[in-house]
Amino acid sequence: MNLTINPIIALLVFPGGLSLLAFGLLYEYVDRKLVARFQNRVGPRWFQPLADFVKLLAKEEIIPAGVQPGLFIVLPVVALAAALTAALYVPMFGLQPAYGFSGDLVVTIYLLSLMTLCIGLAGANTVDRFSLVGATRALTQLFSYEAPFMLAMLGPAIAVGSWQISEINTAVQTGWWNMLVQPFGFVVALVGLMGKLELPPFDAPEAETEIVAGALTEYSGRGFGLFRIGRDIELVIGLTLIASFYMGGLASPIDFLWKTLVLLLVTAALQSLFARLRIDQTVGMWWRTGTIVVLIQLLVIIIGRWFAPYVQTLIGG
Amino acid sequence: METKQAPEKFVVAIGPQHPALKEPGHFEFTIDGEVVTNATARLGFVHRGMEKGTEDRNYVQDLYLMERVCGICSHVHALAFALGTEKLAGVVAPPRAQAIRELVGELERIHSHLLWLGVAAHEGGFDTLFMYTWRDRETVMELLEMLSGNRVNYSVNVIGGVKIDVSKDQIEALKYGMDFLEERTKHYMKVVTEDETFLGRTRNIGLMTKEQAELLGAVGPTARASGVERDVRVDAPYAGYDMFPTKVICEPAGDLEARFVVRINELFESYRLVRKIVDHLPAGDLTVKVPRRIPEGETISRVEAPRGELFYYLRSNGTDKPDRVKVRTPSLCNWASVLTLAVGHKLADMPMILAGIDPCFSCNDRMVSIKRGNDSQIWSWEDLRKYGIEYYK
Numbered sequence: 001m002n003l004t005i006n007p008i009i010a011l012l013v014f015p016g017g018l019s020l021l022a023f024g025l026l027y028e029y030v031d032r033k034l035v036a037r038f039q040n041r042v043g044p045r046w047f048q049p050l051a052d053f054v055k056l057l058a059k060e061e062i063i064p065a066g067v068q069p070g071l072f073i074v075l076p077v078v079a080l081a082a083a084l085t086a087a088l089y090v091p092m093f094g095l096q097p098a099y100g101f102s103g104d105l106v107v108t109i110y111l112l113s114l115m116t117l118c119i120g121l122a123g124a125n126t127v128d129r130f131s132l133v134g135a136t137r138a139l140t141q142l143f144s145y146e147a148p149f150m151l152a153m154l155g156p157a158i159a160v161g162s163w164q165i166s167e168i169n170t171a172v173q174t175g176w177w178n179m180l181v182q183p184f185g186f187v188v189a190l191v192g193l194m195g196k197l198e199l200p201p202f203d204a205p206e207a208e209t210e211i212v213a214g215a216l217t218e219y220s221g222r223g224f225g226l227f228r229i230g231r232d233i234e235l236v237i238g239l240t241l242i243a244s245f246y247m248g249g250l251a252s253p254i255d256f257l258w259k260t261l262v263l264l265l266v267t268a269a270l271q272s273l274f275a276r277l278r279i280d281q282t283v284g285m286w287w288r289t290g291t292i293v294v295l296i297q298l299l300v301i302i303i304g305r306w307f308a309p310y311v312q313t314l315i316g317g
Numbered sequence: 318m319e320t321k322q323a324p325e326k327f328v329v330a331i332g333p334q335h336p337a338l339k340e341p342g343h344f345e346f347t348i349d350g351e352v353v354t355n356a357t358a359r360l361g362f363v364h365r366g367m368e369k370g371t372e373d374r375n376y377v378q379d380l381y382l383m384e385r386v387c388g389i390c391s392h393v394h395a396l397a398f399a400l401g402t403e404k405l406a407g408v409v410a411p412p413r414a415q416a417i418r419e420l421v422g423e424l425e426r427i428h429s430h431l432l433w434l435g436v437a438a439h440e441g442g443f444d445t446l447f448m449y450t451w452r453d454r455e456t457v458m459e460l461l462e463m464l465s466g467n468r469v470n471y472s473v474n475v476i477g478g479v480k481i482d483v484s485k486d487q488i489e490a491l492k493y494g495m496d497f498l499e500e501r502t503k504h505y506m507k508v509v510t511e512d513e514t515f516l517g518r519t520r521n522i523g524l525m526t527k528e529q530a531e532l533l534g535a536v537g538p539t540a541r542a543s544g545v546e547r548d549v550r551v552d553a554p555y556a557g558y559d560m561f562p563t564k565v566i567c568e569p570a571g572d573l574e575a576r577f578v579v580r581i582n583e584l585f586e587s588y589r590l591v592r593k594i595v596d597h598l599p600a601g602d603l604t605v606k607v608p609r610r611i612p613e614g615e616t617i618s619r620v621e622a623p624r625g626e627l628f629y630y631l632r633s634n635g636t637d638k639p640d641r642v643k644v645r646t647p648s649l650c651n652w653a654s655v656l657t658l659a660v661g662h663k664l665a666d667m668p669m670i671l672a673g674i675d676p677c678f679s680c681n682d683r684m685v686s687i688k689r690g691n692d693s694q695i696w697s698w699e700d701l702r703k704y705g706i707e708y709y710k
Contacts, residue, residue, distance in 0.1 A: 039448040129329045133348075133664065200442060201514060208336045209440045209668040211329075274514040276442020278665040279351065281517055 024232030034268035056225030066127035076226035082114035094256035123215025134214025138205040148290035149192030155185035173249035201274035340678035356659035401618035414478035419557030429623035440668035478604030519573035537625020543571035646680035
């Protein structure tokens with residue numbers, strides 16, 4: 001689906017800016033509600049994420065002693081900005097991406113990791129022990145899931161032969177879903193997204209029973225609110241990316257809604273099924289299983305593409 | 318404790334305010350990367366002066382006071398105090414009262430173990446199990462409320478018997494509740510022993526051998542999970558435990574998984590006991606008459622709290638007030654094992670190892686005279702009073 005929108009409106013209101021914030025809050029609500037229902041709890045009301053966000057914005061932002069104040073204030077803004085920018089290259093709401101160029105897949109994945117990097121820096125910036133341990137864990141986790149996640153995203157890209165998200169999105173709309181053709185890539189991408197967003201069971205970087213709130217322990221008020229909404233937006237973008245790459249592309253807003261919500265249902269179920277992994281277990285899992293599985297699949301795709309013309313001529317001839 | 322660590326060491330202080338600890342306690346873990354190299358504990362944030370408080374009240378009032386030592390095992394505290402007082406007075410509560418005491422004691426064990434199962438799962442980041450066990454725990458809480466009218470401090474004991482009786486309807490409700498809980502507990506046993514991610518957090522973590530358990534003085538399920546066959550209910554039956562005996566639940570492994578398995582197996586044993594007691598409840602009176610003034614003498618009474626052996630020492634001077642009451646709670650005995658086991662584990666394992674002994678902080682805090690070099694001192698009541706007035710001036 002292709003719409004022509006004034007660039008300013010595209011950036012600030014739709015499909016970027018405000019509508020992204022709204023969808024971030026909506027998806028946070030759906031996620032929280034689903035996890036709560038899986039855990040036999042009542043769960044929040046629909047406006048609870050918004051109420052939390054407004055409350056956090058209204059609160060005083062305490063800048064603790066021993067931090068570099070400039071960095072402390074800028075980091076959440078950078079994290080949110082990176083998430084919002086990443087949305088511009090992704091087929092949000094099933095529309096054509098607002099911008100696109102050859103190779104924007106790499107830029108998007110980089111922008112998505114900027115959030116974790118900011119959280120790590122934010123933790124390392126303070127002198128609090130919990131923050132420091134949390135920052136170490138956040139960055140350790142970044143190095144463990146990032147490679148397999150990237151490789152899982154490259155699978156469809158290599159199969160299509162383009163590194164531009166919009167082209168991949170259009171190309172995968174015909175034929176079988178990549179989820180069936182590249183099942184390992186799909187699983188790794190989805191679980192990688194959970195690692196990226198530090199959702200349980202990958203919440204070791206913010207394990208509340210050990211290190212309070214991890215890297216964000218010293219954050220309060222506006223900074224904390226911005227980090228939170230940044231993560232919500234990243235959730236929406238991540239789900240959109242996976243849905244478009246592995247679930248037959250996003251041709252319309254309806255496609256976008258049902259495909260991402262189904263994915264969200266799966267992640268919510270995964271969140272409530274497992275006990276928290278220790279950080280060494282997380283790293284071990286990603287490098288021993290995740291990376292190898294995706295690498296093998298990538299090899300199969302490359303070899304398949306290499307031999308496809310010969311096979312076709314053989315059959316055709 | 319007071320000794321400052323060398324500056325290059327990285328100390329993570331947990332508590333007295335921390336999301337992992339709902340009760341105040343202070344722990345300092347020296348870590349190297351993620352590995353804990355040293356652990357110290359500091360207790361005493363909720364000292365309430367209860368032992369001293371008993372000396373100002375008569376035995377009946379003390380019963381209510383001792384019931385409030387611990388919010389989770391309130392019944393066993395009152396029971397230990399009542400048993401000790403009865404021994405001093407030379408009376409024995411009637412069989413029906415003893416059976417009801419055991420019944421409430423086992424219901425309390427069920428509620429305590431279910432609570433612990435949830436807390437331990439939460440410490441390991443497994444909130445789903447936490448929510449489910451606490452939902453099911455409501456069943457036994459409601460049964461206790463039905464029996465006694467209270468959810469926390471059941472206040473079942475009086476000196477010389479009990480103040481509640483169990484009716485036919487209540488027996489039916491109890492049996493129905495036990496059937497429901499048994500089904501649920503079977504499911505939890507499966508989760509705890511088969512779930513891969515959960516086993517990754519419990520198997521071979523916090524390993525304590527039988528020798529270590531004996532050496533460190535561990536008690537209760539913590540010791541039994543290391544293969545120490547010790548249970549006051551079997552070794553020195555009190556209340557109704559000679560009429561309705563239980564058996565010692567033991568596991569040789571000694572790791573966190575074994576502590577889960579021991580407590581869950583104890584739940585099954587408790588369900589069996591509750592059914593047996595309500596089926597064979599002896600008839601008769603609920604109380605015997607106890608003199609107001611307790612004859613001079615001293616005694617100990619031991620009961621098996623959900624967390625292990627609970628020990629009371631009572632000394633009477635022939636008046637209606639005790640001369641000295643000394644309480645030794647199971648949590649206090651298990652701390653040494655935690656601090657020893659912590660070394661060498663990951664920081665992420667600390668909450669579960671801490672929770673593994675089912676610590677109760679309000680049980681821990683009592684007056685201690687700290688020996689600093691040679692200036693050890695024992696304070697009299699007057700000195701303490703003066704010190705208190707000066708301290709808060």
